[in-house]
Each structure stands twice: as C-alpha cells, then as structure tokens.
Amino acid sequence: MAILAAFLVFIPLLMIQIGILANLPLIQGYPDLILITILAWSLRREVRTAWHWALIGALLVTWVSAMPFGVYLLAYTSVVGLALLVRRMVWRIPFLSMLVMTIIGTFVTDSISQLALQLSGRPFVIEYTFAAIFLPSVLYNFLFAIPIYALIGELARWLYPLEPLYES
Amino acid sequence: MSTASRNLQTIVFVLIAVGLIALALGGYLNPFSRILLNPLIELQTWVYSRYQVAQNVLRAPQDIARLQQRNLQLEAQVSQLQAQIIELQQQLTEARILSALVDFARANPENRYQAAAVIGRDPSPFLRYILINRGSDDNIRRGMPVVTQQGLVGRIDAVTANAARVQLITDSGAVVNAKIQPSGTQAVLKGQVSGDLLLDLIPQGAPIEVGNLVLTSGLGGGYPPNIVIGQISGIRSQPQDIFQSATVQSVVDFNQLEIVLVIVNFRPVNLEPLIPQGSQP
Numbered sequence: 261m262a263i264l265a266a267f268l269v270f271i272p273l274l275m276i277q278i279g280i281l282a283n284l285p286l287i288q289g290y291p292d293l294i295l296i297t298i299l300a301w302s303l304r305r306e307v308r309t310a311w312h313w314a315l316i317g318a319l320l321v322t323w324v325s326a327m328p329f330g331v332y333l334l335a336y337t338s339v340v341g342l343a344l345l346v347r348r349m350v351w352r353i354p355f356l357s358m359l360v361m362t363i364i365g366t367f368v369t370d371s372i373s374q375l376a377l378q379l380s381g382r383p384f385v386i387e388y389t390f391a392a393i394f395l396p397s398v399l400y401n402f403l404f405a406i407p408i409y410a411l412i413g414e415l416a417r418w419l420y421p422l423e424p425l426y427e428s
Numbered sequence: 429m430s431t432a433s434r435n436l437q438t439i440v441f442v443l444i445a446v447g448l449i450a451l452a453l454g455g456y457l458n459p460f461s462r463i464l465l466n467p468l469i470e471l472q473t474w475v476y477s478r479y480q481v482a483q484n485v486l487r488a489p490q491d492i493a494r495l496q497q498r499n500l501q502l503e504a505q506v507s508q509l510q511a512q513i514i515e516l517q518q519q520l521t522e523a524r525i526l527s528a529l530v531d532f533a534r535a536n537p538e539n540r541y542q543a544a545a546v547i548g549r550d551p552s553p554f555l556r557y558i559l560i561n562r563g564s565d566d567n568i569r570r571g572m573p574v575v576t577q578q579g580l581v582g583r584i585d586a587v588t589a590n591a592a593r594v595q596l597i598t599d600s601g602a603v604v605n606a607k608i609q610p611s612g613t614q615a616v617l618k619g620q621v622s623g624d625l626l627l628d629l630i631p632q633g634a635p636i637e638v639g640n641l642v643l644t645s646g647l648g649g650g651y652p653p654n655i656v657i658g659q660i661s662g663i664r665s666q667p668q669d670i671f672q673s674a675t676v677q678s679v680v681d682f683n684q685l686e687i688v689l690v691i692v693n694f695r696p697v698n699l700e701p702l703i704p705q706g707s708q709p
Contacts, residue, residue: 274551278559282549283683288622290553325550326557326585326593373554382600385621392622393553 262309262419266316269415270294274320289396291404294321295369298336299361300405300412302343306420314340331376335369342368355409362405366398525687532577533689539652541689542566547591556599556623558582558685563590571650571696574688579656579679580604580644581688583696592690597657598623598682606657607645611635614645617657617676625658625676632672636660642676649697 273293281291294317302310318332325332343361350357370393378384451457526543533541544560562568564587574581574594582596595602602619606627613634615627630636640660646653658678665672 275548277551278548282551285553288553290551292551294551321551324548324559324593325552326555326595327550327552370553373552377554377600380601383621388621389554397553 262307263312263316265415265419266309266313269297269412270313270317270320273297274324278324286396286400288392289394289398289400291397291400292366292369293404293408295336295339295365296362296401296405296408297412298340299343299365300358300409301416302340303347303357303361303409304413304416304420305347307416308420310340310344311337327373328376328380331373332369335372338368338372339365355406358405358409359402362401363398366394366401370394370397522687528577529687529689532575539691540693542568542692543687543689544568544592545687546685550593554600554621556596556602556619556682557585558594558596558688560592560594560688560690561590562690563588563592565589567692568592568690569692569695573651573655573691573694575655575691576680576685576688578681579658580651581680581682581685583651584690594688596682598625598678604651604657605645605647606642608634608636608660609641609643611640614647615642615674617642623682625678627660627674627676628671630672630674632665632667632670634672636663636672636674638663648699651696652691652694 277291277293281293298310298314298317301307301313314336315333318336321327321332322329339361342364346357346361370389374384374389448457452461529541529543533539542562544562544566546558547561548559550557550559560574568584568587570584570587572584574583580597582594582599582602584592585595586593596619597604597617598619600619600621602617604617606615606617607613608615608627608630611634613630613636615630618626618628620626627642638660642657642660644651644653644655644657656679658676658680660674661677662675663672664674
C-alpha cells in the first residue's frame, strides 16, 4: 500500500513541478517537490519504504528529465541514506531535521547533477550555479518543505497506524 | 332666537366667508396664512418622517435579507463572467498565436509543420528542455527542428507516442551552426548555463556589429538554413585571441512559449559514420 501511495503522491507532484513550478523560477532555481517528499517520508520513524520511494521518485523524474540516466537515482538514494542516518542518530525527529536535510538534499542533488553534466562535456560555472541555482532552489524548497512535511506526516500515520515508536 | 335674527346671522357669515375668500384670492391673507400654516407644515413633515423611520425599521430585516440574497446572486454572476472573460482572453491569445503560426507556415511553404502545445519543462534547473504534446504518432522524430513564428526554438531530443522533449537552443548542451548577416560570417551558437546565447568561433577581423542578424547556416545538417535566431547584443574581442565571440539576444521569448511548430519534413544529417573512430572522445 505504501509503495502504491508513492505513485499516487509523486505523479501529481511531478505534474505540478514540470507544469507549473518550472515556469516560476526564482532567479534560476526551481523547487524539487519529489526530493522534499522523499525526505519528509524518510524522516518519519514509522516508515519502512524510504528506499522504495526514492527509487520510484527517481525513475519518474528520470522519465521526464533529460538528465543522464542514474543521476536522480544516485542523488535520491544518497539523500535517503543520509536521512535514515539522521533518523537513527536523532532520537526525536523535529521539524529542524527536515529543514537541515532540505539544505543537504538540495546540495547533494545539485552537486551530482552538476558533476554528471560536467562529465558529459557541459560548461561548469561554480559561482553562478551556487548563487543563481543552488541558493534559490534551497529557498524554494524551504517554502514547500513545511506543508509537505505536515502532509506526508499525516499520510505516514495513516499508512502505519500500528507501528511501534522505537526504531528496530 | 327669531327667524329674522338667524337669517341675519347667516347673511353676515356668508358675507364674512365671501369676504375672506375674496381677500385670500386677492392675496391679502398670505402673511396670515403663512404664520398659521408654517407650524402645521413643520409638524406634518415631522410626523411623516417619523412614520417613514418607523416603516424602515419594520421593513429593514426583510430588505436586508433580500439585498443580501441579491448581492450573493450578483457576486456569483460576476465571478462567472470573470471566469468567462479569462477563458475568452486565453482563447483569444491562443487564436492570435495560431494565426501568427499559420502566417509563418504560409510564408515558408517549403517546410511542413506540426503545431504542438508546450505542456511542461524539465524539472532540473541545470537543463533547458520543454515537453510538447505531439509525438511519434504525429510523425515527430528525434532531431527535427522546432520553431515559432519568431524564430528558432530548438530541436526534438526524445520522442514518445504522444509527447516529445525539445532541447532549447539556450540549453548549455545546445550547439547551432550559425551565420551573421549581412556579412555572412560563419560562427557557432552555444547555449549557456545562465540561459543566454553565446556566438563563438567568429574569426578575428570579421565585420560584425551589434544589431547584426544571426541565422542558422545549415552547416552540419542539424538545422535547416536561414531560420532566424536573434540579434547580436554585444561583442567580445581580444586582440590576442584567435576568435571573437558575441552575445546574442534571441527573438524568441523562451519563458512565454505556449505553442511551437515542429518542421516535420526535415531530417537531420547523421555525421557520426563520417567521423573517424580515433577522434571521438
């Protein structure tokens, strides 16, 4: 059920992202709703399908994006790995973890994307990408992190109602 | 009282009455009537105004309810009409774009076009691609050029049955062989990470100026020749460099793309078999 829910969550979010938000850049930065959703899902203690969600999200984004195959897969699974690490290390997951992971997740995704594009022969301007893409994207992601964290929390509680509170 | 006395009284009253009427008709009683009537009129006005206030108080709840209901109806009607206006404006904009595209297609009868609506953009901030709602079912193939009535947009990068992905010329991986008019100088147009266009590999000493037109040259077989790209907006030339470069202002507003035309009778030339294996990266 949780895996099916991933499709039901990601498909509309991806449609919003490529159809609406991609037309509303902040300088050159765009929000990554799939990344934020994967983060919010992975940080929930009751969730057992974080890797599945990362895989599904990455495949859906790869399907519509011209980014080389594997970039989103590597980026999202790396971010999930970090999020699960944070989940284990921090006894209670406050909202602060979500915001910190949003910065880290955006950085990881942008870095892997940039590296892959550089390897494929595209120019790389670190100052420009940091100022015009990374920072605005982080700001944009912050904006969406708050509502998505709350909504995904409700979904997790609904899908895992009887899960114990401790980490196995 | 005797009959004669009553008759006398009657005659006296009649005479007084007639006299008063005559005086009134003659206007001689006006000052007196004003003094007498003014307070009465004031009183009457006050009484009537109090009546109206009382009537309003009694009828107000009924009126307010009716007015509120009417207001709601009118507000709903206004909302409906506003939605209708927006829809009509959208249709008008689409019709204008389509009309311009039809004019462009008529002006360039050597090409066959397939119109397509833009339905999305690449989710990555590093890439500049758009998604269109026409695919292989509509004879769209990889490599076909995409234009608007203004000029070159890009080319088809990937195709599914009902959709395609277009690489814009502003993408940092896009390269277009171009020529500068009126001098005819050959150059290479490259997209930048920032979304700007850079015209590179312009020979030193080539006569170029700000405002010169940049067109596709057709070299390499990637794009048909003579499609407008834009105008030179700035020139960078260093005496020690072999080539000079120039920034180009595109004629197409890539942020406002709604409908594009795919040139379906153009097949890009595949040069890969001609490139020696050792020289490939």
